[in-house]
Amino acid sequence: GDSVTQMEGPVTLSEEAFLTINCTYTATGYPSLFWYVQYPGEGLQLLLKATKADDKGSNKGFEATYRKETTSFHLEKGSVQVSDSAVYFCALLMIKAAGNKLTFGGGTRVLVKP
């Protein structure tokens, strides 16, 4: 079945450091890929997305490129802020005749210290 694997946290960084969160997926077709962010005490918010190979999603300084050859969708940010402290989820969406399914990775907690 479809699955998403992302690096376990927590990831602790200093402000202005470079952030990378690895995400790889397994799918039987060509999924859409997403990164969600969950700030403390809040629900999930869509951070960025890519719907086909080589697409780059970007938002709030974060970027991720859909790499079909390596089945990856790694999240990067060049200079993190304390406000980026959150849990980040990688997810894929498969469109199927029986109904679409959104599959999540386990989440990576990021803590940015001043």
Next chain:
Amino acid sequence: NAGVTQTPKFQVLKTGQSMTLQCAQDMNHEYMSWYRQDPGMGLRLIHYSVGAGITDQGEVPNGYNVSRSTTEDFPLRLLSAAPSQTSVYFCASSSKGDRARGETQYFGPGTRLLVL
């Protein structure tokens, strides 16, 4: 638009008690889903609905019931709560068009449930 709303925000239950988690959306979305979030396991799909009167099981449906009598509402029922159901529950919705384009879902703020 209020988006996706969930009530209550937090609930404590004793084993064997029943309760209903409420979810409502005002975006006229056809698709609605319930997920549970557990540490290190991401979100897992409990039940989903593709329209009023139509529901189906997700990945972890045991112990939960749902119904969809209106487009707006999608309540999740725990008939006899167990400690294993301690989790954070998220409701989500999306439109048929969004789904067809491979778009994502809109999530509610979550309900934190503790079963003692």
